[in-house]
Amino acid sequence: MAPRSLWTGAVSFGLVNVPVALRSATRDLAPHFNLVDEKTRTRIEIRRVCSKEDKPVDWDEVAHGHEVDGECVMVTDDELSALEPRRTRTIDIEAFVDVAEIDPALYDSTYFVVPVGGEGAARAYRLLAEVMDQAGEAALGRFVLRTREYLAAMRVRDGVITLSTLLFADELRPASALGDARPRRSRPAKKKIDQAVKLIEALGSDFDPTAYEDRHRKQVEQLVKAKRKGQEIETPDEPETPAVASDLMKALEESIAAVRG
Structure with a gap:
């Protein structure tokens, strides 16, 4: 089943606007577990409770508080809404950069960028994809998704434009933050x-992503199947950390x- 559209708008490239939609390019395949009561095997409910008065809190009584130097500063929904970025329906390309110049640590979520709106949009999309592919560079732009403005890098992958949201530079900790744990140079x-x-x-070898699989996910799936069949599971001993070569x-x-x- 094709992923649903999460955002619709247009990629703005100079005076050219290409109507597009964003669809998720990743999927969560990890096994998920419910928190259940060990005796009854029924799900555990999570309730909103005031830690001071030890009583349930209704949604209409929930507010936003930000702690600063031990003081809780209250902020209203209207005040936060007034600071939301101006909603736009464009991804404005601001620059083209060499992909190698983007630190991989900055990449966050990835989406497919697909054309919408008929053959005219498809032609403009194919032109943009071809230009980006030949240039071999990433297009940097900004767009607003929900209530947040994102910096994004667009590249061509298998003939399709992909968009990856990027972390801002100050969201990455510098190596100096390690303090004494930082290795000496x-x-x-x-x-x-x-x-x-x-x-x-x-x-050395060529990178083939299909050559690598999530071994832990398969082990968890095999564990669940074995437990369902009533098999006893032996828990292995904790492995020792290998010693440094003398x-x-x-x-x-x-x-x-x-x-x-």
């Missing part, structure tokens, strides 16, 4: 670097030999 001996490079080259050069040489073998 010291250059290893050249011989060790050369051996490590050889190991990387020996393990002789790093020897470990590198043996690793290279094992890969090549």
